[in-house]
Amino acid sequence: MSVTSQSRTRAGSTNRFYVTYLRRELGRRRRQALFVAAGLAVGVGLVVTVTAATTGVSNAEGAVLHSLYGVGTDLSVTKAKPNPGNPSHPSTSGLSGRGPSFSPGSKPQPVDEIAPVPGLSWLPASAVTRAARLHDVAAAAGGLTLTDTHFTVPSVKQLGPGGQPPASASPVTFTVDGVDLTRLGLGPFASARLISGHGFAATDADADVAVVDSGYAAAQRLHVGSAIRVEFQQFRVIGIVSQPPASAVDVYIPLARAQALAKNSVMSPYDGMTGSDMVTNVYVAAATAADVPAVQAELTRLLPSATVTSSATLASQVTGSVRSAATLVADLGRWLAVGVLIAAFAVASLLTVAAVTRRYREIGTLKALGWPSRRVIAQIMGESLVTGVIGAIVGVALGFGGAAIVAAVAPRLSATVAQSPGSAPPENVTGSGGALHESYGAGSFRTVAVHMGGPVTVAAIALAVALALAGALIAGLLGSWRASRMQPAAAMATVE
Amino acid sequence: MYTLSGVTKTYAKRGSTVVAVQDVDLAIADGEWLAIQGRTGSGKTTLLQLLGAMQRPDRGVVSLGGRDLARLPEAELTRVRANAIGFVFQTFNLIPTLSALENVEAALVPQRLPAGEMRARAAAALDSVGLADRAHHLPSELSGGQQQRAGIARALAKQPKVLLADEPTGNLDTTTRDEIISLLETLWRERGLTLVLVTHDAAIADRAQRVAAMKDGRLSAALTPEER
Numbered sequence: 272m273s274v275t276s277q278s279r280t281r282a283g284s285t286n287r288f289y290v291t292y293l294r295r296e297l298g299r300r301r302r303q304a305l306f307v308a309a310g311l312a313v314g315v316g317l318v319v320t321v322t323a324a325t326t327g328v329s330n331a332e333g334a335v336l337h338s339l340y341g342v343g344t345d346l347s348v349t350k351a352k353p354n355p356g357n358p359s360h361p362s363t364s365g366l367s368g369r370g371p372s373f374s375p376g377s378k379p380q381p382v383d384e385i386a387p388v389p390g391l392s393w394l395p396a397s398a399v400t401r402a403a404r405l406h407d408v409a410a411a412a413g414g415l416t417l418t419d420t421h422f423t424v425p426s427v428k429q430l431g432p433g434g435q436p437p438a439s440a441s442p443v444t445f446t447v448d449g450v451d452l453t454r455l456g457l458g459p460f461a462s463a464r465l466i467s468g469h470g471f472a473a474t475d476a477d478a479d480v481a482v483v484d485s486g487y488a489a490a491q492r493l494h495v496g497s498a499i500r501v502e503f504q505q506f507r508v509i510g511i512v513s514q515p516p517a518s519a520v521d522v523y524i525p526l527a528r529a530q531a532l533a534k535n536s537v538m539s540p541y542d543g544m545t546g547s548d549m550v551t552n553v554y555v556a557a558a559t560a561a562d563v564p565a566v567q568a569e570l571t572r573l574l575p576s577a578t579v580t581s582s583a584t585l586a587s588q589v590t591g592s593v594r595s596a597a598t599l600v601a602d603l604g605r606w607l608a609v610g611v612l613i614a615a616f617a618v619a620s621l622l623t624v625a626a627v628t629r630r631y632r633e634i635g636t637l638k639a640l641g642w643p644s645r646r647v648i649a650q651i652m653g654e655s656l657v658t659g660v661i662g663a664i665v666g667v668a669l670g671f672g673g674a675a676i677v678a679a680v681a682p683r684l685s686a687t688v689a690q691s692p693g694s695a696p697p698e699n700v701t702g703s704g705g706a707l708h709e710s711y712g713a714g715s716f717r718t719v720a721v722h723m724g725g726p727v728t729v730a731a732i733a734l735a736v737a738l739a740l741a742g743a744l745i746a747g748l749l750g751s752w753r754a755s756r757m758q759p760a761a762a763m764a765t766v767e
Numbered sequence: 768m769y770t771l772s773g774v775t776k777t778y779a780k781r782g783s784t785v786v787a788v789q790d791v792d793l794a795i796a797d798g799e800w801l802a803i804q805g806r807t808g809s810g811k812t813t814l815l816q817l818l819g820a821m822q823r824p825d826r827g828v829v830s831l832g833g834r835d836l837a838r839l840p841e842a843e844l845t846r847v848r849a850n851a852i853g854f855v856f857q858t859f860n861l862i863p864t865l866s867a868l869e870n871v872e873a874a875l876v877p878q879r880l881p882a883g884e885m886r887a888r889a890a891a892a893l894d895s896v897g898l899a900d901r902a903h904h905l906p907s908e909l910s911g912g913q914q915q916r917a918g919i920a921r922a923l924a925k926q927p928k929v930l931l932a933d934e935p936t937g938n939l940d941t942t943t944r945d946e947i948i949s950l951l952e953t954l955w956r957e958r959g960l961t962l963v964l965v966t967h968d969a970a971i972a973d974r975a976q977r978v979a980a981m982k983d984g985r986l987s988a989a990l991t992p993e994e995r
Contacts, residue, residue: 288869288876288885295864636860639821640921641849641877643842759821759848760813763860 293653300626304658307619311662311742312669314608314615315735319670321604322731324677330726343456345563348402348553348570350392350577375427375436383421385447385502385532391416393549396530398574399451402553405569407562412454413550415529416520417447419501445487445521447501449529449550452476457554459514460523468495468510476527481506485513487521502532526550553577612738615662619746623655627750634754635762644755651754652747659743663736670735674727768929768961769795769818774827776813787813788824789984797928800955800962801989802972805981811965812933814981818963819854819931820844831929849877853922855951857934859914861906867893867917868902874921892924893917896950912943916950923954930955932964936971948974 297304387393396413403411422442429437450460452471466485481501483493488511493499497508499522506524514520533549553574557566563581570579627634634647754762771793778785787810795801805811816822817829820836829836831851836844848854853874861870871889880888893899896916906914915935922930932951936944948971955962964975972978979989 285876285879287882288872291869292862292865292873299864632860633862636856636862637873638845639819639848639854639860640874641845641847641925642873643845643877646876758823760816761822763821763856 289650289653292650293657296654297657303622303626304654305661307622307743307746308658308662308665310615310618311659311739312665314612314742315663315666315739316669316673317608317611318735318738319667319727319731320673320677321608322734323670323674323727324604326726326728326731327677343461343556344458344554345557345560345581346555346567346570347580348394348398348555348574348577349551349580350394350574352387352390352392375425375430377426379426379429380424381421382424383419383500383503385417385419387551388416388418388446391551393551394553394574394577396548396550398577399550399553401573402555402570405566405573407558407566407569409556409558410454410457411553411555412451412457413449413526414451414458414552414554415449415526415533415549416551417449417529417533418444419447419522420444421500446519447522447524447529448520449526450523451526454554457556458552459518459520462518463512463514463523465510466513468508470510470512471523471525475509476525478525479504479506479528480509480524482510482512482523483508484518484521485511502535504528504532612742616742616745619655619658619742620749623651623746623750627651627754631754631757631762635757635759635764638755638757638759638762647755648748648751651751652744655743655747655750656740659740662743663739666735666739667732670731671727768797768799768832769793769963770828770830771817772828772830774814774817774824774829776810776817776822776824786810786984788817788986791827791984791986793979793986793989795961795963797961798959800952800964800976802975802978803963803965803981803986804967804969804972804978805965806967809981810984811981814986815931815933815963815965818929819852820847821854845877850925851928853925853927853930855915855918855922855930855932855935857937859906859911859918859938861914861917861921863906866903866905867898867909867913867920870906870917871921871924874924878925888924888926889920892920895923895954896920910943911939912946915939915943915947919947919950919954923958927960929961929963932962934966935964936966936968944968944971 394413399411399413402408420442425436431437448459450458450471452473452475455461455471460482463482463484465482468482470482471480481499483499488494488497488508491499493508493511495508495511498505499508500506501522501524506522506528512523530549553570555566555570557563567579567581570577637647638644771791774788774791774793775786776788778787789810791814803811803814813822817824817836818831820829820831820839823837827837831847834847836847839847861867862873865873868886868889871892872885875885875888878885890899890902893902893916896919898913898916898920901909901913901917904913906917909917915938919932919935922932930951935951936947939947951962951964952974954960962975964971966972977989977991980987
């Protein structure tokens with residue numbers, strides 16, 4: 272027999288005895304071993320459950336953030352509306368107050384006007400190109416977010432007492448977003464999921480086609496092939512998408528078409544820009560996540576009058592129960608899991624030390640037979656390790672159960688995000704002085720409902736298993752260290 | 768085989784010092800059977816443990832085969848216990864969760880023998896003490912005499928040069944005591960072992976080649992039964 276196979280055979284006999292002794296010893300103190308395993312399992316289960324809850328809350332927050340600016344967008348550049356005292360911008364002051372006025376005539380007058388989302392101003396389209404050229408920028412895209420407001424100015428005959436307009440004069444508003452078809456991975460459209468029809472093609476840049484939000488389509492009874500009107504321009508619905516709850520966009524059209532509509536609107540020109548030069552958002556993707564802060568600083572220097580927002584900045588603006596849940600899970604949940612794990616470790620250590628102390632005579636005998644200390648330690652730690660493995664397996668199962676309970680019973684969370692300043696669509700149309708006036712809110716916050724799931728990740732399982740095994744090994748080491756260092760005579764002199 | 772010179776061992780106990788072994792000089796020849804007789808608390812078990820490398824003396828030399836056990840590193844001392852010394856305990860000290868055969872194998876684990884050889888030697892050792900038919904019984908399923916036979920088999924399985932027995936019949940009835948002593952005597956003769964047996968029983972001590980008396984930690988000169 273070769274030296275190698277001799278070594279293997281010798282190791283095999285040692286391993287066989289090791290396993291036999293280990294199995295018998297755990298069987299002898301089965302109850303205690305199961306108690307220790309149960310303690311570790313509870314700690315592990317709690318770690319997995321808390322991690323799942325944390326991930327669920329984080330995913331819920333992420334869904335809110337992604338729905339606002341899209342999955343692939345790291346930074347968003349916008350520009351706030353200037354001082355409402357500027358007489359060139361009567362209808363989108365960005366602050367609460369009055370909008371344009373309309374005089375009723377002899378016949379009803381349909382009104383359909385588009386404007387930037389209140390509070391948002393224009394940026395030059397060249398800002399997109401300049402942003403794309405910055406160092407550490409992977410891509411940049413422009414977006415043009417508009418609100419389309421239409422209502423019918425009643426005829427004089429239709430006015431009520433005191434010149435009040437009828438209810439039918441109330442404005443109907445929807446949000447239109449111009450999508451850069453060369454960068455569909457950036458912007459809010461990137462978070463949309465197609466559920467019928469098809470999306471945009473590169474050749475649709477100048478086409479009168481639209482993709483519509485499923486909720487809006489249901490409300491307006493739209494389907495693929497329907498016609499919708501944006502500022503009196505007919506668009507054909509080519510697709511319907513499902514969007515994250517926080518998304519505010521109802522209709523997506525190609526950016527070039529949105530710019531053309533803006534050019535023809537009452538809002539153009541502005542600061543020398545015509546509609547075709549305008550965007551309201553620049554969406555930027557950094558080369559890597561680590562580059563985001565540097566790119567944010569570069570964009571701020573490039574466009575000093577604009578606001579550059581990152582996901583982190585936006586996250587700090589999210590309020591509502593999702594934020595409260597995040598805080599609760601992060602603070603209370605984590606500390607609870609850590610506390611239970613420490614208690615489990617302590618109990619495991621105490622019980623293991625007690626069990627080993629009761630075996631001092633046995634350990635002394637083994638040492639008297641010539642067992643080296645490392646062999647004694649290995650035997651005891653092997654017993655602890657098996658207990659840890661059992662605890663880990665049961666703990667992971669408990670964790671899955673806990674995560675499922677969290678997902679099932681978690682209340683529906685809400686997230687409130689401040690949209691652009693003064694970003695309320697026209698709230699009302701009133702009549703006075705023989706005219707009709709649009710009025711706007713001071714600024715709006717959008718509250719959306721989000722579902723908190725309880726996903727169990729591989730990383731969470733790995734962490735929990737590692738903690739259980741580490742706890743078991745620490746307990747075994749504590750128990751075996753002192754015993755292994757005792758002289759055989761001293762160990763055997765111990766009264767059991 | 769053994770040479771002891773000025774060996775002293777003390778213990779600290781509740782603030783005072785107990786001298787268990789005091790200035791012991793002793794020579795034990797190869798293949799000799801020496802009995803150490805004394806009352807309980809005379810220090811004979813401590814002396815046997817010093818011979819068995821289970822503890823180190825505070826002073827003096829314990830030489831086994833020319834090597835001072837008191838000066839050896841712990842790892843080397845462990846190897847001496849594993850290969851050269853077999854120990855039989857008064858209370859048997861069998862591992863309760865292992866069968867008689869497995870208890871004997873426990874003594875062979877440090878030698879890292881191939882699995883087949885380990886089992887064969889363990890079985891042969893049990894057979895030599897007349898316990899082959901109880902090989903798979905747990906200690907709780909064996910009588911006192913059978914447990915001590917298993918203990919003797921465990922001590923002999925490693926084929927030691929020295930067999931040390933600490934009151935091997937202390938927990939046994941008279942009949943079984945005689946059986947065990949006769950067994951030890953037979954094995955000593957057949958294998959040419961150096962046997963050191965500690966006992967309080969004069970009748971057992973008188974069966975040895977030489978007897979040394981232990982009292983208050985001091986050892987008298989070892990005498991043959993005729994000289995006594």
